[in-house]
Amino acid sequence: MDGITTIGDMTLFTWRMLTWLFTRPPCRGTVLINFYQVGALSLPVVALTGTFIGMVLAVQSYAQFHAIGLDSRLGAVINSTLVKELGPVLAATMLAGRVGGAMAAVLGTMRVTEQIDALTAMGADPIHYLVVPRFLACILLIPSLTIMADFMGIVGGYFYSVIILGIDHAAYLNHSRDGVTGFDLFSGIFKSVFFGSTIAIVSCYRGFNCEAGAEGVGKAATTAFVYSFVLILAVDLFLTIVMNSIYYTIYPNGTSFL
Amino acid sequence: MSESSGPVDDGEIFDLEKKQSADFVAEQQSLDEQPLIEARNIAVVFDDQAVLLDINLEITRGQTVAIIGESGCGKTVFMKTLVGLVNPTRGEIYFDGEGLHRMGYGELTRVRRRFGFVFQNAALFDSMSVFENVAFPLRQSEVVSEPVVEERVLQHLAEVGLPRNVASKRPAELSGGMRKRVGLARALILKPEVVVYDEPTTGLDPIMSDVINELILDTRRRYPVTSVVVTHDMHTARKVADRVLMFYPRPRLNDHESQVLFDGPPSDLEHAEDRRVRQFVRGEAGERLNELSQGLSV
Numbered sequence: 063m064d065g066i067t068t069i070g071d072m073t074l075f076t077w078r079m080l081t082w083l084f085t086r087p088p089c090r091g092t093v094l095i096n097f098y099q100v101g102a103l104s105l106p107v108v109a110l111t112g113t114f115i116g117m118v119l120a121v122q123s124y125a126q127f128h129a130i131g132l133d134s135r136l137g138a139v140i141n142s143t144l145v146k147e148l149g150p151v152l153a154a155t156m157l158a159g160r161v162g163g164a165m166a167a168v169l170g171t172m173r174v175t176e177q178i179d180a181l182t183a184m185g186a187d188p189i190h191y192l193v194v195p196r197f198l199a200c201i202l203l204i205p206s207l208t209i210m211a212d213f214m215g216i217v218g219g220y221f222y223s224v225i226i227l228g229i230d231h232a233a234y235l236n237h238s239r240d241g242v243t244g245f246d247l248f249s250g251i252f253k254s255v256f257f258g259s260t261i262a263i264v265s266c267y268r269g270f271n272c273e274a275g276a277e278g279v280g281k282a283a284t285t286a287f288v289y290s291f292v293l294i295l296a297v298d299l300f301l302t303i304v305m306n307s308i309y310y311t312i313y314p315n316g317t318s319f320l
Numbered sequence: 321m322s323e324s325s326g327p328v329d330d331g332e333i334f335d336l337e338k339k340q341s342a343d344f345v346a347e348q349q350s351l352d353e354q355p356l357i358e359a360r361n362i363a364v365v366f367d368d369q370a371v372l373l374d375i376n377l378e379i380t381r382g383q384t385v386a387i388i389g390e391s392g393c394g395k396t397v398f399m400k401t402l403v404g405l406v407n408p409t410r411g412e413i414y415f416d417g418e419g420l421h422r423m424g425y426g427e428l429t430r431v432r433r434r435f436g437f438v439f440q441n442a443a444l445f446d447s448m449s450v451f452e453n454v455a456f457p458l459r460q461s462e463v464v465s466e467p468v469v470e471e472r473v474l475q476h477l478a479e480v481g482l483p484r485n486v487a488s489k490r491p492a493e494l495s496g497g498m499r500k501r502v503g504l505a506r507a508l509i510l511k512p513e514v515v516v517y518d519e520p521t522t523g524l525d526p527i528m529s530d531v532i533n534e535l536i537l538d539t540r541r542r543y544p545v546t547s548v549v550v551t552h553d554m555h556t557a558r559k560v561a562d563r564v565l566m567f568y569p570r571p572r573l574n575d576h577e578s579q580v581l582f583d584g585p586p587s588d589l590e591h592a593e594d595r596r597v598r599q600f601v602r603g604e605a606g607e608r609l610n611e612l613s614q615g616l617s618v
Contacts, residue, residue: 171446179405180443184457184506185433187425 072267075189079197079263082190088198092191096199100161104207108156112211115148116140116218124227134233138241140219145242149212150250151298154257156211157204158290162265165196166286169269170279178270188270197262204258205251212250245312249305256301257294264290354417356381356514356546357402362411364397370570371397373579375411377565381513384540384547386561386586388554390600393567394579395550396440399516402548403435404428433461436507436515436545440522442499444491444506450477451487454506461510476505479542480535497528504535508543515539517549521556529553536560554601558586566597 082088119140127136169192172178181188216238223229265286272282355378362375371394379385387395400406402413404420413420415431423431444453454473458464464472474484480501491499500520507515517536521529533556539545540560551557557564566582573579582589582597589601599606 175441176439176443177445179400180437180439180445182405183403183432183435183437184460185429186456186460187429 071271072263075193075267075270076263078189079193079266082187082194083197086190088190088195092195093198096195097203099164100157100196100199101203101206104157104160104203105210107160108153108207108211109214111152111156112144112149112214113218115152115211116144116215116220117222119143119148119215120219120222120227124223133227133229135237135241136223136229137219137234137238140223141216141238142241142246144215144219145212145246145250147250147298147302149215150208150254150257151294152215153204153207153211153254154261154294155291157200157207157258158261158265158287158294161200162261162290163283163287165262165265166269166272167279167283169266170272170282173270173272174274174279193262193266193270196266197259200258200262201255202258204254204261208251208254212247243313245309249301249309252305253298253301256297260293260297261290264293354381355379355414356416357548358414359398359402360412360414362398362401362408362413364394364401364406365409372401372408373570375579377580377583379546379548381546382544383563384536384549384561386549386551386557386564387567388552388557388564388600389567390552390569393569395552395567396518398567399518399548399550402516403432403437433457433510434513436510436512438500438503438507438515438517438520440519442491442503444499444502446491448491449487450482450489450491450494450502453491453502454487454509457506457510472509473505476509477502479508479538480505481531497524497531500524500528500532501535504532504539508539511543512545514546514548517547517551519551519553520549521551521553529556530559532556533559554589554603558589561586564589566600568596 120136123136123139124133127133127139169178172192178188178192181191220234220238224231224234268282268286268289272278357379359375359377362372363370364372375398387398389395397406401408402415404413415434418427418431420428420431444450445456448456451470451473454476455469458469458472474487477484477487482498482501482505486494486498486502491502494502504520520532520536524532536547536549536556537560540547547560549556549560562585564582564584564586565580567579568577568581570579581594582592584592589597592598592601595606
């Protein structure tokens, strides 16, 4: 019963946020601060994790591909996996951990210390003032973070495969180009927008409904990350099925790594 | 344009002006007597527990009402109900004759801007400087040029006894008393008709408590405001209020008993008929000690 109430409550919360978004855009100052915190401050960590994931993929796949003499096809597998799945999910996970938890903690503290009540008492709508800028920052900047994760993952994979493992540079690039289509890149970026909105809504909702005290704030931050992460994976599964159906409708033969 | 049927002499004009003036005075008197805030049968229930039940009261223009009572009696909840921060489970709040329950979002926002709210821990925005905190209501509600904002913010900070250099500080850098004064400056910047104080002196030393009490009185002298002060500090209640209401925790009352145990001037508190009021005013534990030892406390 509580679960149904929470879903209903969160739907109303999202509806109010969307209503504000389309009727009265937030002021520039609040948007820019959130853009800086969500985008600029997340960039280094997303780039770093992207690089490592690209290299880890190369390490894990090399033995099998080497055994069947398909070393040069490694690029196609690494890049396709990164662009379609790992890049968007990794960027979203980092955003949920770094930004989502912080959003829930900040808004939770504002709830506990009556700052949200103060906003309402002064005639400002807390959803318009606090949630809309965070939502905008998440959905508009997560595509850039995804592209950064993709790019750094590709660079990391290339570096490990070509420089460390000694795979032929031209063959690696050639197969990489054949294995990744524009649609793959688009589907990854498209999915990331949904991940961004999930992170913003779940985190802000948890912060707004924070329980009293330091324990309440901690719980809000933790649940914001856990719920965001679970929902990111669920949304990913659903969108991947949809995007694959669209892909095979457009390209009935698909792409092959061989 | 009204048409005159013929020439009008000076005497008639004088009589007409006199009548209009008398009508205006009568209208003003009737406005003053009409309650500015009215609560009708207010009940607030959280998770099956009634915090407030059947609260009826009227607050007239210019009054300073202190709401006293022990912790958990619903003082703060009642105060938040007055401005629509808490929706009553039952009952209605009227402000200046208009029911809050009938208002849409825009109307409710306009009404809230006629209130100034001083929160218990000031509720200053951590992410903003003192200047930005005090300027916030002004920037939200009116299109005012930045020089005017600056002038009004510094004027209000000066009125609560804060120097200019405080304006650039963050709330975390201020003492409890300074935070309360910034909260008061922020509450007053829109020149509200009603100022609501939630525990204005809680957590302050006696000197700073008296400074806050004097500021509440000074605000009343400076602006024609109606004030609602929620407190359990009897010194504050006696000093600033001209009417005191005492709430009692609902779970410790019998069904037929009113939750408002006392409603009268502060001078009558000591001689209140109800023993519980006298005990509260004198700070005597009384039978509460027995209740606590028997685990009957709520």
